[in-house]
Amino acid sequence: PVPRNVRSKVYVFAHPLIQHKVALMRQTNTSVKDFRELAREIALLMGFEATRNLPLEEVEIETPICKTKVNMLKGEDIAIIPILRAGLGFVDGMLELVPNAKVGHVGLYRDPDTHEPVEYYCKLPKDIEKRQIFVVDPMLATGGSAVAAIDFIKQRGGTNITFMCLIAAPEGIEALQKAHPDVDIYIAAKDERLNENAYIVPGLGDAGDRLYGTK
Numbered sequence: 001p002v003p004r005n006v007r008s009k010v011y012v013f014a015h016p017l018i019q020h021k022v023a024l025m026r027q028t029n030t031s032v033k034d035f036r037e038l039a040r041e042i043a044l045l046m047g048f049e050a051t052r053n054l055p056l057e058e059v060e061i062e063t064p065i066c067k068t069k070v071n072m073l074k075g076e077d078i079a080i081i082p083i084l085r086a087g088l089g090f091v092d093g094m095l096e097l098v099p100n101a102k103v104g105h106v107g108l109y110r111d112p113d114t115h116e117p118v119e120y121y122c123k124l125p126k127d128i129e130k131r132q133i134f135v136v137d138p139m140l141a142t143g144g145s146a147v148a149a150i151d152f153i154k155q156r157g158g159t160n161i162t163f164m165c166l167i168a169a170p171e172g173i174e175a176l177q178k179a180h181p182d183v184d185i186y187i188a189a190k191d192e193r194l195n196e197n198a199y200i201v202p203g204l205g206d207a208g209d210r211l212y213g214t215k
């Protein structure tokens with residue numbers, strides 16, 4: 001267990017490419033197609049940084065000149081876990097970086113009245129306890145969904161977990177750090193606050209609806 005006074009690290013991306021793409025995603029008139037493509041591109045850019053500490057293994061290969069030892073990713077040791085639905089928008093970008101990663105799914109939705117997360121699905125790679133896990137979801141609002149998803153993953157043996165999202169509210173960051181001080185958080189943009197419906201302000205609206213055109 002992590003001592004009570006230890007806080008996870010929070011990384012907010014200042015990179016201009018990421019800021020520009022997040023700005024496009026926020027705009028109401030961005031199409032579903034563009035929204036989806038931007039989510040994939042941002043996942044790829046963020047994933048590049050979030051995977052900085054992935055373990056490597058030494059492998060012997062043959063170049064046209066000679067045999068040599070090189071470092072390669074232990075691809076089978078990674079799991080990407082989107083929180084359904086909207087987290088799916090991050091999977092393709094991450095898989096472009098680590099194509100051998102396994103993908104687990106946690107299905108949660110926020111009860112519209114209580115804003116509490118309700119679980120409806122959980123399917124993880126069998127050997128989840130051995131894997132470096134990236135939990136992905138575009139929005140960290142109250143933090144309820146991320147906290148619950150990571151609870152489920154830990155109950156099933158996951159230990160080495162990183163959380164990645166597009167936009168976070170201060171309330172969500174606080175809740176996630178408090179519940180899971182061992183989980184580092186990568187955020188493309190930190191917003192001002194939540195509104196009375198627990199939506200992020202200024203945010204981008206309902207990420208699932210915008211990704212799949214359901215509203």
Ligand code: PRP
Pocket residue numbers: 083084085086087108109110115117137138139140141142143144145146172198206207208209
């Ligand atoms: C959204 C989002 C997060 C959650 C964040 O999902 O994708 O999972 O809300 O809110 P929280 O931090 O307050 O829990 P939603 O419940 O709308 O489900 P959906 O992805 O199926 O649309």
Ligand code: URA
Pocket residue numbers: 139141198199200201203204205206207208
């Ligand atoms: N879920 C979303 O999709 N958007 C928000 O702003 C908050 C929760």
